[in-house]
Amino acid sequence: MSVKDIVFVTGNANKLKEVKMILSSESSKFNLINEPLDLEEIQDIDLESIAMAKCKQAANILGPNTPVFVEDTALVFDEFNGLPGAYIKWFVKSMGLAKIVKMLDSFENKSAKAITTIAFADGKGGFHIFQGITEGKIVDSRGPTTFGWDSIFEPNEASGKTYAEMEKVDKNEISQRGRAFAKLKGFLATEFN
Ligand SMILES: O=P(O)(O)OP(=O)(O)OP(=O)(O)OC[C@H]1O[C@@H](n2cnc3c(O)ncnc32)[C@H](O)[C@@H]1O
Numbered sequence: 001m002s003v004k005d006i007v008f009v010t011g012n013a014n015k016l017k018e019v020k021m022i023l024s025s026e027s028s029k030f031n032l033i034n035e036p037l038d039l040e041e042i043q044d045i046d047l048e049s050i051a052m053a054k055c056k057q058a059a060n061i062l063g064p065n066t067p068v069f070v071e072d073t074a075l076v077f078d079e080f081n082g083l084p085g086a087y088i089k090w091f092v093k094s095m096g097l098a099k100i101v102k103m104l105d106s107f108e109n110k111s112a113k114a115i116t117t118i119a120f121a122d123g124k125g126g127f128h129i130f131q132g133i134t135e136g137k138i139v140d141s142r143g144p145t146t147f148g149w150d151s152i153f154e155p156n157e158a159s160g161k162t163y164a165e166m167e168k169v170d171k172n173e174i175s176q177r178g179r180a181f182a183k184l185k186g187f188l189a190t191e192f193n
């Protein structure tokens with residue numbers, strides 16, 4: 001069996017670590033290569049369009065025959081009808097976590113969804129989208145603040161823990177990224193050779 005190279009374009013070391021863990025059971029079938037290119041992200045509320053635009057850029061840079069995927073991860077506040085969404089990165093960078101939590105102070109509804117959208121260029125001209133969603137709520141920061149908004153997102157399935165308070169394997173089990181990559185894994189196992 002030949003082992004193919006598949007490129008994951010991301011500049012985010014925390015993401016890369018999780019994705020490597022999630023895909024490790026498939027690692028005998030393909031070789032995961034990281035390209036830390038800083039891709040432009042288009043302004044859109046539609047998460048599939050953002051991931052697809054990122055993937056097309058990556059495919060343009062790496063060439064049409066290279067299988068490559070990107071992912072974009074959004075944090076959606078239900079009260080805010082889809083925002084901050086893909087813009088959460090800039091909120092974390094510019095405001096910090098405490099002020100993001102405060103944005104919801106005057107609202108009863110703290111529900112949020114974490115959404116990872118993967119776009120995969122199969123190297124044969126095809127593009128494929130996979131999405132994973134985890135529902136939860138926004139809480140005061142608890143746990144290490146090493147990865148994005150991990151410490152202010154409490155998934156409904158995690159018995160009161162924030163992502164930051166969970167073991168990585170447990171987070172991957174229920175996380176938006178774990179779910180999106182489970183779909184990519186299934187696709188790679190059955191449709192990609
Ligand atoms: O190079 P790329 O892959 O685009 O990496 P990025 O850091 O720019 O990532 P995104 O564009 O997807 O922006 C997502 C933001 O949410 C953060 N983030 C992503 N996944 C997360 C997770 O599972 N838990 C907490 N924060 C997360 C991440 O650090 C960013 O600030």
Ligand SMILES: [Mg+2]
Binds near residue numbers: 041
């Ligand atoms: Mg990005």
